[in-house]
Amino acid sequence: MGTFIELGPDATLTALAQAGVESEDAVFIPSLRKDGPESRSVTAALASAFVQGLPVRWEALLGERDTRPVALPTYAFQRQRLWLDAPAVRSDAAGLGLESVGHPLLSALVRSADDEGVLFTGRVSLRGQPWIRDHSIHGHVLLPGSALVELAIRAGDDAGCGRVEELTLEAPLALTEESETDLQLLLGAPDEVGRRSVDIYSRPARERQWTRHATGLLGPAASADAAASGLAVWPPEGAERVPVAGLYERLAAEGYGYGAAFQGLRAVWRRGEVTFAEVVLPEEAADGAEGFGIHPALLDASLHALLLDRAEGGGATDDTLPLPFSWTGTELHRTGAGSVRVRLVKKGETSLSLAVADAEGATVAVVESLALRPVSAGDLVGAARTHQDSLFAEEWTIAPPVAAADTPWRLLSEVPEGEVVPGVMVLPVAAPDADDVPSGVRQVLTEVLGSVQAWLDDARYEGARLVVVTRGATAGVRDAAGVDLAAASVWGLLRSAQSEHPGRIVLLDLPPEAALDEALTRALGCDEGQMSLYDDELRVPLLQRVPVPAETPAIADVGDGWTLVTGATGTLGGLVARHLVVERG
Incomplete structure (x- = not known):
């Protein structure tokens, strides 16, 4: 049974002793608080006393209010779980019966039961890989061809085929801000000498139609001794320095939209038909670069030295832009390079060889032959529509x-x-x-x-x-x-x-x-x-x-005067109005 003892504001433990109360048995319950009304403080004090065992006549305090007792847990941590125990579900690669790849663009692989073919899967988007946003051609954001080559190299390493004997790019992979694109890379069964076919496909997420972007052949890697770069002496002897200031601004006017992540070219030298370049991986692309054998932005920027002539006005007079088309004899010897030396040797107007070394001159990658192909703005419009903005018909x-x-x-x-x-x-x-x-x-x-x-x-x-x-x-x-x-x-x-x-x-x-x-x-x-x-x-x-026409239809000239857009405040009308302003001026 408890006892109420009223103490003054200056009372001490001595006063409790004089009242016959042992201090270790006492419970202090304040009945006046400055941060609330007195009625609430008194009620809280009585509740505290009730919890300590003091009988309280609640009906006298609460009057006609409902004072029925409610059963409470017998101690503070008594509880009953009402949630159902769901079975554990594994959503990682191993839980789905796959193998994890650990690559920025490839997530998992599955091997066929007969140990012949291998299928790699992944997903790419501008939200997941924002550095791709800095690679646009004629206004269309494209996954660079260097990324497709890097994917083939990564898949070949897993299958014991470290050499990309050839890889031909068939269709560009266009991306938009809203799109998510599924990737598949399929390695065929090995032939009698260990070579495998390779095909790279994509489709808009949650759709059925796949498009093949590249096809080729992988083979066993060459010996490391055969990969000497010849780039140990730097800057190259007998080569003339070529200024590169303003290069990317001039290329933008041509149709190459290289953002900060792809502006890696730092210096260029020339010696006859041979071009040397110094290239670094910008910070904008370095974030999330772990897992690449060679970052696609770094490999792509290694080719930019060839565009100096075009930027100075020596390029084609039409709207075509030369882009990588077919890679032959491509091997990666070192991974993780962030700064490289490059040697480019022209083989005619549309072909070249490429050697890439690290800052000490050790070989990073070799491309025996890289063929270029001109691509027009109309070609890219068709590709973008095919993969992202196609119309549908019943x-x-x-x-x-x-x-x-x-x-x-x-x-x-x-x-x-x-x-x-x-x-x-x-x-x-x-x-x-x-x-x-x-x-x-x-x-x-x-x-x-x-x-x-x-x-x-x-x-x-x-x-x-x-x-x-x-x-x-x-x-x-x-x-x-x-x-x-x-x-x-x-x-x-x-x-x-x-x-x-x-x-x-x-x-x-x-x-x-x-x-x-x-x-x-x-x-x-x-x-x-x-x-x-x-x-x-x-x-x-x-x-x-709806199949995209081979030739882009001519766009009617709307002139320079006023244009009436019916329903311009609606969704479609708003898009038309925006198009007239942004695209047609």
Whole structure:
């Protein structure tokens, strides 16, 4: 049983002793606090006393308020876990049955069961690899060809093929700020001398279509003795220094958009047909460079010395820019270089050899032959559209064979009020009575809309599907003259309703002579929301990419005056207005 003892503000432990209270048994409970109202302080003090065992008449304190006791834990840390123990899920490479690669662009690999082929996978984006943003050609951000070569080298090292005998770039890999791109690098089975084929693919994330960007052949590495760079003496003897100030500004005017991460060229010398360069990896590219054998920005900048003539006005007069196209005899001998010496030897107008050494002259990489190919702005527009900004068109595809469904159904108009309904209701769309097309379309849409709204509002149909049957709505897929405009308008109306009520509305289009019961038997076995049954073929619509034309269509001249954009405050209108300002001036 506890005891209340009132103490003054200056009371000490002596006062407790005089009251017959041992200090180790005493509990101090303040009843006045400066940081709150007195009623709250007194109530908190009584609660503290109650916890210490002093009986408190709460009903006297709280009056008519609810004073029923509530069960509390018997001690402070008693608790009961109510969470379910989920099984451990491993999402790393090993947990998915893969091997981790530890490369900035490649995440994992899987080996075929027969130990023949090897598949590397990864993902690239401007958010994950921001240094790529500093490599643009004709205004399009591209993964540099040096990165594809570096990927081939890394994959070859894993398979015992340290030499890229040849790698031909087939298509540029364009990236946008919003895009994420899946990568696949496929090594084929080794041949009798240990060589393997290599193919590099990409696709926009979460899509199906893959594009091959490079193909080639990997082989066993040459001996280290054969890789002497000849760059131990630096600066090179007998070579003339060439100024490089302002190079990247002049290249930008030509169409080479090299940002800070790719501006690694520091000095250039020439001796006849041989060009020497000193290149460093800028800080903007060094962040996250661990894992590269040779950073793509460093390897790409090693070629920039060849662009000095073009920057001075000696390049082509058209809009084509020479880019790396085919790499032959490429080997990497040392990794992690941040500053290199480079020797470039021209082999005609479109080919060269390349030797790269570190700051002490030790060989880093060798390229026996690198072929260049001119690329136009139109080529890159097509590539960018193919991989990121393609338009899509509806294409009717034959549905996979399915067994006929014996599903009970009733016409929507034949179900009396209060009767139990089956899981499928059918609404045939009748032909319009009006003679003119606009009135007929309006009549059909009004009738269908009223029927569908009433069906959605009726609680009896909450778990049922409604199959809306039209005649001739999709005949334009095969015969443009056979399209019924009223039926086609029904499809346009109910496609919106399908998005608002997923899984509840099915659209089925039939030719005028088709029997309804037979068609429904076939269609109900196919779990699709839109179907067309013509020529005894059940088809479903799928979105397919529109092929990019080989030649970019000419852009109409809008002139220098005013341009009227209808709906300019909307999404599409805003994009058009922005395009006119940014791209057309």
